[in-house]
Amino acid sequence: MEKNxxxxxxxxxxxxxxxxxxxxxxxxxxxxxxxxxxxxxIQSLPTxxxxxxxxxxxxxxxxxxxxxxxxxxxxxxxxxxKWLAVAATVAILLSAGLWFLTxxxxxxxxxxxxxxxxxxEQLLIEDWEEDESIxxxxxxxxxxxxxxxxxxxxxxxxxxxxxxETAKETIEDMMKQYGKATDFIRQISxxxxxxxxxxxxxxxLI
Amino acid sequence: xxxxFRISTFIFLLLPMITxxxxxxxxxxxxxxxxxxxxSGIEVNIEGEKAEVNIETWDKANIQVVLxxxxxxxxxxxxxxxxxxxxxxxxxxxxxxxxxxxxxxxEKQGTPESSLSARYTITLPEDCPVYxxxxxxxxxxxxxxxxxxINSQFTKMNLNNIQGELDIRTRFGDLVGNGIxxxxxxxxxxxxxxxxxxxxxxNIQAHYGVLEIFADNxxxxxxxxxxxxxxxxxxxxxxxxxxxxxxxxxxxxLPNSLGFKFEDNTPNLTKANYKPKQEVYANIAITxxxxxxxxxKKSKSF
Numbered sequence: 001m002e003k004n005x006x007x008x009x010x011x012x013x014x015x016x017x018x019x020x021x022x023x024x025x026x027x028x029x030x031x032x033x034x035x036x037x038x039x040x041x042i043q044s045l046p047t048x049x050x051x052x053x054x055x056x057x058x059x060x061x062x063x064x065x066x067x068x069x070x071x072x073x074x075x076x077x078x079x080x081x082k083w084l085a086v087a088a089t090v091a092i093l094l095s096a097g098l099w100f101l102t103x104x105x106x107x108x109x110x111x112x113x114x115x116x117x118x119x120x121e122q123l124l125i126e127d128w129e130e131d132e133s134i135x136x137x138x139x140x141x142x143x144x145x146x147x148x149x150x151x152x153x154x155x156x157x158x159x160x161x162x163x164x165e166t167a168k169e170t171i172e173d174m175m176k177q178y179g180k181a182t183d184f185i186r187q188i189s190x191x192x193x194x195x196x197x198x199x200x201x202x203x204x205l206i
Numbered sequence: 207x208x209x210x211f212r213i214s215t216f217i218f219l220l221l222p223m224i225t226x227x228x229x230x231x232x233x234x235x236x237x238x239x240x241x242x243x244x245x246s247g248i249e250v251n252i253e254g255e256k257a258e259v260n261i262e263t264w265d266k267a268n269i270q271v272v273l274x275x276x277x278x279x280x281x282x283x284x285x286x287x288x289x290x291x292x293x294x295x296x297x298x299x300x301x302x303x304x305x306x307x308x309x310x311x312x313e314k315q316g317t318p319e320s321s322l323s324a325r326y327t328i329t330l331p332e333d334c335p336v337y338x339x340x341x342x343x344x345x346x347x348x349x350x351x352x353x354x355x356i357n358s359q360f361t362k363m364n365l366n367n368i369q370g371e372l373d374i375r376t377r378f379g380d381l382v383g384n385g386i387x388x389x390x391x392x393x394x395x396x397x398x399x400x401x402x403x404x405x406x407x408x409n410i411q412a413h414y415g416v417l418e419i420f421a422d423n424x425x426x427x428x429x430x431x432x433x434x435x436x437x438x439x440x441x442x443x444x445x446x447x448x449x450x451x452x453x454x455x456x457x458x459x460l461p462n463s464l465g466f467k468f469e470d471n472t473p474n475l476t477k478a479n480y481k482p483k484q485e486v487y488a489n490i491a492i493t494x495x496x497x498x499x500x501x502x503k504k505s506k507s508f
Contacts, residue, residue: 110238111236111237113237118229120228167378171342177318179322
């Protein structure tokens with residue numbers, strides 16, 4: 001128990017106070033950030049499990065071996081063998097880990113092969129834009145038509161038209177990235193077929 | 207028949223064949239092979255673009271990946287150059303094996319002269335969970351038994367003998383399933399579904415599509431919500447199921463022999479139900495809007 005409690009508290013209160021300059025806080029924050037980054041990096045490290053063979057080998061090395069040793073100065077000799085066993089275990093673990101990483105997980109075998117095939121150029125003709133202007137014209141008339149607007153299916157049909165337009169654009173965009181191919185053209189044909197049916201339906205409601 | 211007429215007919219028939227111009231192209235393929243160790247808890251995560259994805263199973267505790275990146279062009283040098291536009295990833299991060307092909311943002315600027323594509327052949331243990339995201343392509347998956355999730359666009363899917371938890375989302379693609387058994391959830395839009403010999407519990411939401419479903423006594427439950435779709439439900443014995451059907455502005459064709467009870471039967475709304483005599487039965491609940499539903503006895507699967 002403090003005898004002069006009041007005097008002590010008064011003295012503490014009269015002590016000068018200092019505020020740390022901002023760069024100190026910055027430095028602390030930086031250190032904390034780098035700790036967090038380190039923790040994050042540790043978390044994102046890949047985990048590997050050693051194959052059964054490795055554990056079997058370790059087990060074999062850990063099995064007690066009967067070693068004949070002289071009675072004199074036995075403890076020092078025991079220590080020596082103990083350290084040798086530990087060193088051997090560590091060496092096996094390291095080499096097993098290295099073998100595991102290099103052989104089973106990360107080895108990529110890359111080959112480049114060239115062959116030949118035949119394509120039919122007629123199948124790659126892009127002719128769907130020919131009717132685009134009339135399709136858009138009908139869609140525009142439908143969107144503005146008072147008669148169409150009073151139809152129950154007005155917004156459904158417009159939404160459907162928009163969905164098909166977007167789908168067509170997606171395919172065309174993909175074709176720009178991956179090059180012209182018959183499967184893209186087949187998909188556009190399917191979309192165009194649906195658009196044709198839809199536009200005909202729109203035309204009847206204008 | 208005069209000879210001149212025969213000759214002109216022959217030429218006329220031959221003409222379309224002559225006008226079909228054939229071009230020989232070089233197919234340059236970069237083949238990447240990689241093997242990963244498998245243990246329980248590991249998931250294979252595939253993100254394909256313009257890719258054919260083939261997934262098969264084996265008894266080994268390994269996941270083998272063969273990724274082929276393909277470029278086709280009449281000139282080999284052009285094909286080889288364009289091949290480099292397609293990037294790939296085949297890596298393991300913690301419990302996930304990520305496989306991906308894509309075109310990087312800088313390569314997206316120009317258009318390749320070649321036709322580019324990718325093909326994955328993945329062989330893995332049957333209990334390995336798989337997540338597949340595929341845009342534009344094809345997926346052939348067989349014999350998985352644990353967990354399969356698919357999110358695809360413009361992709362045709364062939365699933366054979368798949369068990370467990372299935373979650374499939376498809377847009378502008380078709381799904382052909384044979385022997386799917388488990389807890390299945392399908393959300394499809396502008397996709398056709400052909401499901402043959404389904405087993406287990408199915409929850410299906412379909413929008414704009416043709417659905418052909420073949421069910422037998424292995425079905426546990428089927429909940430189907432179809433909008434602007436044509437649904438065909440086939441079974442060798444339609445009387446073994448309980449039915450709860452609602453059709454709004456849709457055509458409904460049911461087997462007369464079952465004696466369905468109709469709660470409502472107006473041009474805009476039809477509600478029909480049927481309960482079999484046996485104590486245990488599978489429930490089929492179907493709601494259809496602006497489409498058609500046909501329940502039909504059919505002894506063989508399509």
